[in-house]
Amino acid sequence: MAAANRILAGYGVLDAFGHVSARHPDDPGRFLISRSRAPELVTVADLMVLDLDCNPVEGDTRTPYLERFIHGEIYRTRPDVTAIVHSHAPAVIPFAASSVPLRPIYHMAGFLGRGAPVFDIRSRFGPTDLLVRNHDHGRALAEALGESDVALMRGHGYVAVAAGIPMAVYRAIYTQMNADLQQRAIALGGSVTYLVPEESALTVPVQELTIMRPWELWKRKV
Ligand code: MN
Numbered sequence: 001m002a003a004a005n006r007i008l009a010g011y012g013v014l015d016a017f018g019h020v021s022a023r024h025p026d027d028p029g030r031f032l033i034s035r036s037r038a039p040e041l042v043t044v045a046d047l048m049v050l051d052l053d054c055n056p057v058e059g060d061t062r063t064p065y066l067e068r069f070i071h072g073e074i075y076r077t078r079p080d081v082t083a084i085v086h087s088h089a090p091a092v093i094p095f096a097a098s099s100v101p102l103r104p105i106y107h108m109a110g111f112l113g114r115g116a117p118v119f120d121i122r123s124r125f126g127p128t129d130l131l132v133r134n135h136d137h138g139r140a141l142a143e144a145l146g147e148s149d150v151a152l153m154r155g156h157g158y159v160a161v162a163a164g165i166p167m168a169v170y171r172a173i174y175t176q177m178n179a180d181l182q183q184r185a186i187a188l189g190g191s192v193t194y195l196v197p198e199e200s201a202l203t204v205p206v207q208e209l210t211i212m213r214p215w216e217l218w219k220r221k222v
Pocket of ligand 1 (some may be wrong): 088
């Protein structure tokens with residue numbers, strides 16, 4: 001978890017804001033997440049344990065992240081998910097604001113072929129400060145995510161989910177890279193060819209097979 005925080009900061013997926021969490025390995029009704037702190041500074045000592053109501057357990061009185069409800073409600077809705085990244089990475093923001101959908105432009109982001117739905121908090125809750133501040137906001141985001149690996153958040157950022165911390169980190173990084181590359185391809189002005197769903201589906205098992213290679217490298221670098 002400490003490595004995941006620092007890796008994501010190194011790739012610009014997280015800056016002073018955003019967070020990564022992991023379901024507790026011994027209790028699926030709890031999750032680990034840093035106290036409210038910039039991810040690049042996070043160490044093991046900063047990790048808190050929260051229950052799915054997003055309350056700190058064991059009398060921990062440190063300040064948790066305001067948007068912890070993103071994590072609690074997705075863990076509640078998706079038993080298959082054991083790690084979540086929430087990011088404001090700039091390259092992704094245009095696709096959350098535009099009618100142009102984020103689509104897989106290369107094999108590294110083939111997981112986007114399972115969809116990258118846009119969650120617009122205003123459509124359900126009216127004008128807000130855009131933050132996922134409570135259970136209702138978190139539940140609405142989890143509903144928008146559905147069975148996808150990524151959901152974009154209009155005017156805000158995105159979430160990437162996976163079974164396992166390395167894969168959640170991978171998806172968060174390559175969602176940002178795909179968004180950057182897709183904007184470049186669109187800017188060239190011609191027609192853009194994306195992966196078809198069959199190609200996307202074929203890339204996902206390869207990513208699962210090779211995930212420990214980038215993970216080893218990323219950990220070494222931080
Ligand atoms: Mn946020």
